[in-house]
Amino acid sequence: MAAVMTALDPELNALCAAGLCDDVRASFALVGAGVSMIVEEIRKVPEAKADALRRRSAEDMATLLHPGIVYVNAGGIKLDKAGYIDFGCISGRLIFRRQEVSELDVRQFDHVAVATMLVNDQFFSQLEGREVSGTYRSLCVFSKKDGRWQWIAGQTMRAPLP
Secondary structure (H helix, E strand, O other): OHHHHHHHOHHHHHHHHOOOHHHHHHHHHHHHHHHHHHHHHHHHHHHHHHHHHHHOOHHHHHHHEEEEEEEEOOOOOEEOHHHHHHHHHHOOOEEEEEEEEEEEEEEEEOOEEEEEEEEEEEEEEOOOOEEEEEEEEEEEEEEEEOOEEEEEEEEEEEOOOO
């Protein structure tokens, strides 16, 4: 903690020198707790999305997606809300077996949150006529309204090999 405070601001060093380190540490703990809380709030959205995809639940998916969502998938196809729900839940063009999120990183900007994540997918592609497994990097934007986060924009691409 002291190394972080030293690197952040010389004024924090002065507060510690004045005997206020405990107050400063408490403030950092609250900020850290807020960061952790937003990550957990946002994590619920892609987890619920993955569950809706596996179950092919258009109704559940509809509650997670903002009416104005714009999404570009790893194949370069731009989808709106109806297109995403059709592509992932209704048409059978993709039938998800598994979707797992890892390496979630979230930044909050007022009522908007931007997240990057790795997504490990396994699905049947009707277009390719085969099972597909892959790891993808996603950038997703969420908006909070009436206490609920919705997905408003995103882009997914193949993740580089390690």
